Amino acid sequence: MSNQDVPLISVITPTHNRRSQVVRAVKxxxxxxxxxxxxxxVDDGSTDGTAAALAEIRDPRLIYVGAKWRGANAARNxxxxxxxxxxxxxxxxxxxxxxxxxxRTLARFDQNPSLEVLISxxxxxxxxxxxxxxxxEAFLDKSALxxxxxxxxxxIAGSAITAxxxxxxxxxxxxxxxxxxxxxxxxxxFARRGGAQLSEDIDWKKYNSENSISRRRDGYVAAYxxxxxxxxxxxxxxxxxxxxxxxxxxxxxxxKGRLQQAFSGxxxxxxxxxxxxxxxxxxxxxxxxxxxxxxxxxxFRAKYGARAV
Numbered sequence: 001m002s003n004q005d006v007p008l009i010s011v012i013t014p015t016h017n018r019r020s021q022v023v024r025a026v027k028x029x030x031x032x033x034x035x036x037x038x039x040x041x042v043d044d045g046s047t048d049g050t051a052a053a054l055a056e057i058r059d060p061r062l063i064y065v066g067a068k069w070r071g072a073n074a075a076r077n078x079x080x081x082x083x084x085x086x087x088x089x090x091x092x093x094x095x096x097x098x099x100x101x102x103x104r105t106l107a108r109f110d111q112n113p114s115l116e117v118l119i120s121x122x123x124x125x126x127x128x129x130x131x132x133x134x135x136x137e138a139f140l141d142k143s144a145l146x147x148x149x150x151x152x153x154x155x156i157a158g159s160a161i162t163a164x165x166x167x168x169x170x171x172x173x174x175x176x177x178x179x180x181x182x183x184x185x186x187x188x189x190f191a192r193r194g195g196a197q198l199s200e201d202i203d204w205k206k207y208n209s210e211n212s213i214s215r216r217r218d219g220y221v222a223a224y225x226x227x228x229x230x231x232x233x234x235x236x237x238x239x240x241x242x243x244x245x246x247x248x249x250x251x252x253x254x255x256k257g258r259l260q261q262a263f264s265g266x267x268x269x270x271x272x273x274x275x276x277x278x279x280x281x282x283x284x285x286x287x288x289x290x291x292x293x294x295x296x297x298x299x300f301r302a303k304y305g306a307r308a309v
Contacts, residue, residue: 001288005189007084008036008085009034009036009037009087009088009089010028010040010089010213010255011088012079012080012089013025013026013041013042014032014042014044014093015041015042015050016072016093017045019037019048019053021207022050022093023032023053023180025056025093025095025097028099030057034106037102038048038061039063039091040065042079043071043144044068044069048112051066063082065078065079070176071176071179076211080169080173085165086166087162087165088164089102089162090158095205096207098202098203098205101203104201104205106119106291109254116193116196117167118196119155119156120133120160120201120202121199121202121203123202123205133206134155134306135200137200138303138305139155139306140198142193142195145187146188150238151293151297154198154300157183157206158183158188159206160183160204170193171186177226181222181224181227185227209294218264219263221250221264221275224245228272229293230266232274235274239285240284240285241285243275244285244286244292245290246282247276250266253265266282269282
């Protein structure tokens with residue numbers, strides 16, 4: 001195999017029963033200004049003709065891996081293990097890249113050999129509404145990255161993440177036990193190793209699919225409890241943050257008339273060993289944690305221009 005045949009960057013896309021969306025995603029990769037890439041699509045047991053649709057795209061850079069995995073994270077890990085390039089980036093099957101995504105991304109890693117993680121900016125599309133989710137240009141050391149992630153003062157999403165292949169392997173890839181907040185979990189584990197570069201370049205579009213797990217109103221508190229269980233130091237170092245995040249969700253559900261979901265969230269919190277906050281602790285956490293998060297936001301805005309989620 002000649003050097004020209006070795007990809008400079010690997011794109012990994014997990015998919016399940018999103019035939020039309022994944023075809024759209026693949027096409028956005030195939031028209032990239034950078035041509036030396038591989039696009040690994042890992043199909044997690046689709047039954048909607050995804051395999052046949054992708055087989056019609058005859059491009060050697062597209063690699064289809066079909067099997068029944070244990071969810072999107074296991075599928076992502078299968079792609080990471082198969083990747084041949086030194087840099088790996090991700091594209092969810094319902095998102096699309098802008099034409100210069102790969103060229104701009106790879107240039108960042110070429111310019112900075114010590115860079116391990118890049119988090120880009122994106123355009124979020126919900127129906128007819130379009131929102132620019134911009135992270136101002138900055139390098140966050142591991143302490144600043146952890147605080148930004150815990151306080152949620154930067155924009156993160158799966159398709160925004162690019163990392164060195166060896167670094168992804170070193171942290172064990174994605175956690176297959178997590179079905180929601182997996183990108184936050186991954187970046188929190190990266191924050192134990194070092195920092196991350198934020199890019200203000202909008203280089204992809206996020207489409208909010210109806211079957212996206214992150215769109216579901218129910219299950220947030222249980223997912224957050226799972227995250228805290230994986231990262232118990234968050235509750236130790238930032239004791240007012242978990243009750244704030246939970247109370248914020250419960251209050252939002254209540255104000256929007258989703259009383260059953262609000263009550264279910266409270267019960268999920270009470271039954272969690274990682275959480276278990278009483279109502280007074282939730283109220284205190286909401287007040288104090290909200291103030292702490294606002295201070296973090298003001299600090300990041302003053303230093304980097306970052307915006308709160």
